[in-house]
Amino acid sequence: MTTARTEPGEIGAGPGETLWPAPAKLNLFLHVTGRRPDGYHELQTVFQLVDLCDTIGITVRDDGLIERREGPPEVPEEADLAVRAARALQAATGTRLGATLRVIKRIPMGGGLGGGSSDAATVLLALNRLWGTGLDEAALAKLGLGLGADVPVFLGGRSAWAEGLGERLTPVELPARWYVIVHPGVSIPTRDVFQAPELTRNSPLITIRAFFQSGGRNDCEAVVRARWPEVGMALDWLAQHAPARLTGTGSCLFAAFASRDEAQRIADQVPERWRSFVARGLDVSPVHEKLRSSFADG
Secondary structure, eight states: OOOOOOOOOOOOOTTTTTEEEEEEEEEEEEEEEOOOTOOOOEEEEEEEEEEEEEEEEEESSOOEEEEEEEEEEESOOGGGGHHHHHHHHHHHHHOOOOOEEEEEEOTTSSSSSSSHHHHHHHHHHHHHHHHTOOOOOHHHHHHHHHHTTTTHHHHHOOOEEEEEEETTTEEEEOOOEEEEEEEOOOOHHHHHHOOOTOOOOOOOOOOOHHHHHHHHOOHHHHHHHHOOOHHHHHHHHTTTTSEEOHHHSSSSSEEEESSHHHHHHHHSSOTSSSSSEEEEEEEEOOOOHHHHOOOOOO
């Protein structure tokens, strides 16, 4: 078992480099309400930002080159959403500046925590400031949606109620909570879940008030339990201690607690074959806090 609570800025910056946090998210519920003619799914969900963060190191360069000097070895540079985000912003604005990126991962990949999308959002926000390209929130959101359906919530920087593909966002204030997040050691491709014929695709629409009253569910959980039994075992284990739920399409799962000490006590009991994290729920993204503080300092 590995327990971890991450804070931005733990990794030393190189010369001329700035460090930017990229927080994970949890889906507190996830209803699949329909399927569009183009194959994409209509959803309702609540995104809870948490303080489990990747770190993005950015060094601005004047030769226009965009490169990734460090990143997850299993993700080719050309496929990395952080690199793709930088190139999308460069193409959209015509800037002649470039960047060297370091993508330091803490958020498990293929776990439904949105790490790749958050990395992309952090790159867009940070480079928009560092390059002085001046795109507004709507323009950045349009770029972000082209990279992934979860990117807009990280660009918005607040926990939010989401509908549509996940891009129609309404900020919400959520109760202060600490979360135990368990990664059962498997990576689940989102496409495999959404293409499953047995996936529920007709959940009725609910209201924000109904979510706060009943909590909803995750429509992907039955598919994931059937196809990835290790996730089901982890859900059953965590459910012995608190109501447990899958986030996104998995494979990570979580339970909420009132205090850090209570969450840590459960995390310390997670079986050795799985990883666990203790994370605090956030109302505002740390990358937005960094942007505000750097603006004030500047």
